[in-house]
Amino acid sequence: MTRNLTPLFDPKGIIITGVSSHPGKFGFVTLHNLLTSGYGGRVFAVGREPAEVLGHEVLGSIDDVPDGAADMVFICTPQKVNEDLLRAAAAKGVTAAFFAAAGYREAGPDGAEAERRLVALADELGIALAGPNGQGVVSTPSSMCAQIVAPYAPAGRIAIASQSGNFVSSFLNMAHHTGVGVSRAVAAGNAAVLGIVDYLEWFADDPETDVSLAYIESVDDGRSMFERLRPIAERQPIVVVKGGATEAGARAAASHTGALASDDKIFDGMCRQAGLIRAGDVEEGFEIAATFATQPVPSGNRTVVVTSVGGWGVAAVDAMAGSSLEVTALPSDLFDAIDAMLPPRWSKSNPIDMAGGETRDTVPEILGMVAGHPDVDAIVFLGLGIQSNTAAMMRNGRFFPDFGLERIVGFHERQDARYATAVAEISDRTGTPIVVATELADSHPDNPGPAAMRAAGKMCHASAGRAVRSLDALARRGAWLHSRGIKP
Amino acid sequence: MARHGVAVSPFVTGSSTDGVVAATMADPEVEFPVVAKLCGRAIAHKTERGLVRLRLTDEAELRSACDELLAAARPDDGEVELLVSSMVAGNRELIAGLTTDPQFGLVVMLGVGGILAEAVADVTFRLAPIGPADATEMIDELAGQKLLGEFRGEPAVDRPRLVDTLMALCSAGQHEAGLVSADINPLMIVDGRPVAVDALIEIEGEAP
Numbered sequence: 001m002t003r004n005l006t007p008l009f010d011p012k013g014i015i016i017t018g019v020s021s022h023p024g025k026f027g028f029v030t031l032h033n034l035l036t037s038g039y040g041g042r043v044f045a046v047g048r049e050p051a052e053v054l055g056h057e058v059l060g061s062i063d064d065v066p067d068g069a070a071d072m073v074f075i076c077t078p079q080k081v082n083e084d085l086l087r088a089a090a091a092k093g094v095t096a097a098f099f100a101a102a103g104y105r106e107a108g109p110d111g112a113e114a115e116r117r118l119v120a121l122a123d124e125l126g127i128a129l130a131g132p133n134g135q136g137v138v139s140t141p142s143s144m145c146a147q148i149v150a151p152y153a154p155a156g157r158i159a160i161a162s163q164s165g166n167f168v169s170s171f172l173n174m175a176h177h178t179g180v181g182v183s184r185a186v187a188a189g190n191a192a193v194l195g196i197v198d199y200l201e202w203f204a205d206d207p208e209t210d211v212s213l214a215y216i217e218s219v220d221d222g223r224s225m226f227e228r229l230r231p232i233a234e235r236q237p238i239v240v241v242k243g244g245a246t247e248a249g250a251r252a253a254a255s256h257t258g259a260l261a262s263d264d265k266i267f268d269g270m271c272r273q274a275g276l277i278r279a280g281d282v283e284e285g286f287e288i289a290a291t292f293a294t295q296p297v298p299s300g301n302r303t304v305v306v307t308s309v310g311g312w313g314v315a316a317v318d319a320m321a322g323s324s325l326e327v328t329a330l331p332s333d334l335f336d337a338i339d340a341m342l343p344p345r346w347s348k349s350n351p352i353d354m355a356g357g358e359t360r361d362t363v364p365e366i367l368g369m370v371a372g373h374p375d376v377d378a379i380v381f382l383g384l385g386i387q388s389n390t391a392a393m394m395r396n397g398r399f400f401p402d403f404g405l406e407r408i409v410g411f412h413e414r415q416d417a418r419y420a421t422a423v424a425e426i427s428d429r430t431g432t433p434i435v436v437a438t439e440l441a442d443s444h445p446d447n448p449g450p451a452a453m454r455a456a457g458k459m460c461h462a463s464a465g466r467a468v469r470s471l472d473a474l475a476r477r478g479a480w481l482h483s484r485g486i487k488p
Numbered sequence: 489m490a491r492h493g494v495a496v497s498p499f500v501t502g503s504s505t506d507g508v509v510a511a512t513m514a515d516p517e518v519e520f521p522v523v524a525k526l527c528g529r530a531i532a533h534k535t536e537r538g539l540v541r542l543r544l545t546d547e548a549e550l551r552s553a554c555d556e557l558l559a560a561a562r563p564d565d566g567e568v569e570l571l572v573s574s575m576v577a578g579n580r581e582l583i584a585g586l587t588t589d590p591q592f593g594l595v596v597m598l599g600v601g602g603i604l605a606e607a608v609a610d611v612t613f614r615l616a617p618i619g620p621a622d623a624t625e626m627i628d629e630l631a632g633q634k635l636l637g638e639f640r641g642e643p644a645v646d647r648p649r650l651v652d653t654l655m656a657l658c659s660a661g662q663h664e665a666g667l668v669s670a671d672i673n674p675l676m677i678v679d680g681r682p683v684a685v686d687a688l689i690e691i692e693g694e695a696p
Contacts, residue, residue: 219591221591222589222591222592222593223591223592223593223615226592226615255532255585255587255669255670255671255688255690256583256585256605256606256671256673256688257583257585257586257587257597257669257670257671258587258669259606260583260585260597260599260605260606260609260611261587261589261595261597261613263591265611265612265613266589266591266592266595266613266615268612268613269595269612269613269614269615269626270592270613270614270615272614272625272629273614273615273618273622480625483621483624483625484621
């Protein structure tokens, strides 16, 4: 059954314990981050004695918080005092707690005993317990960065649950870099009560979330995880990154089957069976999630590559070789329509290499025709930003703005911005995903091409191979849903 | 396995040479050439111990092979029996199996089989039970897809029958009390159809 985690992700008021004037302490940092992210609910900082920190009133006790004014408590205090604080918070109407505090199971037998007491107490008080020993929780719909570390993140549709706090930060930094934002993010810490699956269940019904992204290191009850994730994977894409060494488990190895089984292969099979999308590493996991968050799921695998230069198209086709994507032959009516628009030197096959034959409206028109064709399921578009890259050298050179340079620079920059806008508009309108790749997304993120992609809220990949891997994940998802009769 | 719907090559069993030869001659489904094996609950890997005799073309060859197999039994093999089955022919061997994972419980495997199965390690797993879509995806996932198409004059593997085989194997795993692991190796492809030629089944509490 899905736990009610609304007070954890969208609290109306938050109590922070352990707030002092020391800017290196967790309580101070959490208060700072919460006030800086623009959280709109009430914030009750509680310290050892009444004070003022960051211009904010610090209360000497939770008893001074008005009844019912806060429904979440963020615990930064030493382990020994936390049970009393949790009781006091519950008495004020708190129903969710995030324990950043350490000193629990990770700290040895005494800590483990303290964690057992904490779990029992949370159960008795009816409090949803996150952590302990976790870095915090982020929720952009509530402008909430309740974390003992940075960063916050731009708003978006990806929800993150991680068994490692560091990777929450990594994912949030990638959200900053790509401009593809996040709805929720939580570090599970010791996961004494709430685990990754509990968060994923809540995300699946969260109206602010379109795709979940999970980082998993250890699996406590694999069969239960499978049984709980399979039904929710039918209604929301869940991208999984699995960390940790893989080894042959302690299985009956008298059989070949037992000898051939490894934790990794069985986990991989479980993911495919449950409809989870398994990514190879943290970067790929974020990029796949960002693609799900910004592109429609294709209804098939027939893919067309559209490129302004030949080499990139070859790289894209090479990357598709090991994927589920098919480099489809151009339908004859589509071929004729493109042939009428481009000079004779175009590639005359898929990849559509426009060979520099594009005029002002060529790229949006070709993308629109290809995306709208019933025999095309997905597009890879390469070459965005190349005109602006040429323009940048002119703009920064010593001849600018004379010799007509100002005019042509402006034209190139407008064109790339226009292509990016067209990509976003066409994929939204036709339901055909258009993944875009250019190394300029990394090397020159301010180039008008990638910059306009970010402004349109779309993922711009840094290479054709990475774009293809993300598109492959979308196509596999489409096939998984289709073979089970589920509408995307 | 056969009871749960796994296609197996026709066979007879017996504890003595006379008994199994008589049963072979009496069963019209078991046709020469045949293969004879020595089986026992404590015998796991027959090929490695030379307990499989292939391509026996007539009664006399079968009789002498059975005598040799019985003579090869060791005291610690416990109770043994002779199994004679039609020699099915095919160039392609798959492996299918079950094992019990400490995290995920009973899992089912499909892979490229035969004596090189562990070296090739082209295998895929699912949690039992599986549906037809899962079984189909397991087949699609094998790296050796060329082995599953038309191959050296033999027709392509009958995928619906292979799906049925995997589902039947799962059913056996779920309904046979105490089953811990099972190998069907090889799962021979005969005229495109998967046929279980040999199986190893490990039951809880018994030595494999």
